[in-house]
Amino acid sequence: MPDPGWRQRSQEGQARAQSANLAEMGRPLEGPGAEKRLARLQHRFRQVSLAARRGDRRTVIFAVVVFVVVVALGLRLTT
Helix, strand or coil: CCCCCHHHHHHHHHHHHHHHHHHHHHCCCCCCCHHHHHHHHHHHHHHHHHHHHHHHHHHHHHHHHHHHHHHHHHHHHHC
């Protein structure tokens, strides 16, 4: 049975993340410290991109393993 407070905690976490992102967006990208802010944003986007690629690789590897198991069982049952 799921935790009854899970949905509320999830929404609170989303609200915190959104407020942090909006605060970051409110700051100008030009001016003092702009290079650091731009580098930080680029780093965050790279992390998200790498995480997405890892997830895709895991899905492909899982699909290949399942396919090989099905083929092996099919060959074993036909002989």
